[in-house]
Amino acid sequence: MSSVASQLGESYSDHPLRKAFLRWQCRVRQMSMREQDGRPDDAIMPAVVLPGEAEPMGHIITVMSKSPGYSVTSELVHMSAKTNDPAQRRDAAIRFLSAGYYQNAVEFSDILTATFPPGSEGAAKIHDAGECRLIFDAYVQSFDLTCKVWRLAPHNLLHKATVAHNTLFNPNMPPDTAVLGFEPNWKDSSSDPAYG
Structure with a gap:
């Protein structure tokens, strides 16, 4: 991995679309936690379109993590370690994530992540393509x-944050789960309605 942004967990773009997307994601993820008990919906599960393809290969569940300066990964790990009861873990996660976690969009990395089962052919296909479109x-x-x-x-900060987050909702996640990062090129991206 050679991107400084992917190593540090954030880009430094001040593109208006980046700001609009992060604000929207914070709002819809907080709604998911407060109104849907954390169940993901289309606002969190984009369609994945590979280069040269007209149709999506499917949808993935994305995680949005805090930038390193605002990281709460250790708190998420601590929540998992406090109990072996999956229901108690999930309840603690929903309480934590529905409170103030998503209040300030500037605290978040714009690099989204997703987990895949070990040996996932879908993950390999997405990674081998080198780029894709995520359509929310x-x-x-x-x-x-x-x-x-x-x-x-x-050892990547976003890998650790993603595993810590997802373990709260899936305590049986295999230790060799694959984590992909999706680093947006804001100049080549768009929204409807448009921003900027």
Whole structure:
């Protein structure tokens, strides 16, 4: 992995579309936690379109993590370690994530992540393509993001944050779960209604 942004967990773009997307994501993810018990919907599960393809290969569940300076990964790990009861873990996660976690969009990385089962052919296909489009379409808003795709190593900050987050909702996640990072190119991305 050679992108400084992917290593540090954030880009430094001040593109208006980036700001609009992060604000929207914070709002819809907080709604998901407060109104749907954390169940993901189309605002969190974009369609994945590979280069040269007209149709999506499917949908993925994305995670949006805090930038390193605002990281709460250790708190998420601590929540998982406090109990072996999956229901108690999930309840604690929903309480934590529905409170103030998504209040300030500037605290978040614009690099989205997703987990895949070990040996996933879908993950390999997305990674091998090197880039893809993530199409979010929900609540009369859509974002079409052109993204560079990274396979994140276990020591990567976003890998750690993603595993800590997802373990709260899936305690049986295999230790060799694959984590891909999606780094948007904001100049090549768009939204409807348009921003900027």
